[in-house]
Amino acid sequence: MxxxxxxxxxxxxxxxxxxxxxxxxxxxxxxxxxxxxxxxxxxxxxxxxxxxxxDLVQAAQSGLLIGAGLGSAAGVAAAYTLGSMAAPAAVVIAMAALGAVLGTWSSSMIGSSTPxxxxxxxxxxxxxxxxxxxxxxxxxxxxxxxxxxxxxxxxxxxxxxxxxxxxxx
Incomplete structure (x- = not known):
């Protein structure tokens, strides 16, 4: 350390x-x-x-958490809307992963330009x-x-x- x-x-x-x-x-x-x-x-x-x-690292961490949370919420809404057409857990996990990736990427772009x-x-x-x-x-x-x-x-x-x-x- x-x-x-x-x-x-x-x-x-x-x-x-x-x-x-x-x-x-x-x-x-x-x-x-x-x-x-x-x-x-x-x-x-x-x-x-x-x-x-x-603030790149801090922004990326925040983006990861917020993106995963929003992606999970969107995944729950999508799974509920699709009903029995898809495996609900897979939809939620996929949307959470997509949200985490997009949140991390967009937040790190902002954080890299912030002192x-x-x-x-x-x-x-x-x-x-x-x-x-x-x-x-x-x-x-x-x-x-x-x-x-x-x-x-x-x-x-x-x-x-x-x-x-x-x-x-």
């Missing part, structure tokens, strides 16, 4: 040094993500992808030119990594931990 830690860094050189320190501390680059203002120089940094910077609610609190700092570091560290190393960054990067600001790190992104 990993825990996500947030840090705000003032500029690109600080962000680059921080990334190098994390790599030397044996944190893999796939667990280090940076966000900055659109158009900012991200040369040498591992930029956050759509999974870290949008993450978890990162909303950093919008002002990012807009002012700061770099947001999101690093996912093993729970057993959280204190060690926080101490390392506090010691080596006094210019950085610790912004907290994510209480529930998403398993996917």
């Amino acid at each position: 990993r825990k996500r830690i947030y840090w705000l860094l003032p500029d690109l050189s600080s962000a680059t040094r921080t990334m190098n320190d994390l790599l030397l501390a044996r944190i893999g680059d796939q667990h280090i993500h940076f966000m900055a203002e659109e158009g900012a120089d991200m040369n040498g940094l591992h930029a956050a992808n759509v999974l870290q910077s949008s 993450s609610r978890r990162l909303r609190r950093f919008e002002r700092a990012i807009g002012q030119g700061q770099y947001l570091l999101m690093v996912d560290v093993p729970r057993s190393r959280v204190t060690e990594i926080e101490a390392l960054l506090e010691r080596t990067h006094p210019e950085a600001h610790f912004e907290g931990r994510e209480p529930n790190v998403p398993a996917f992104p």
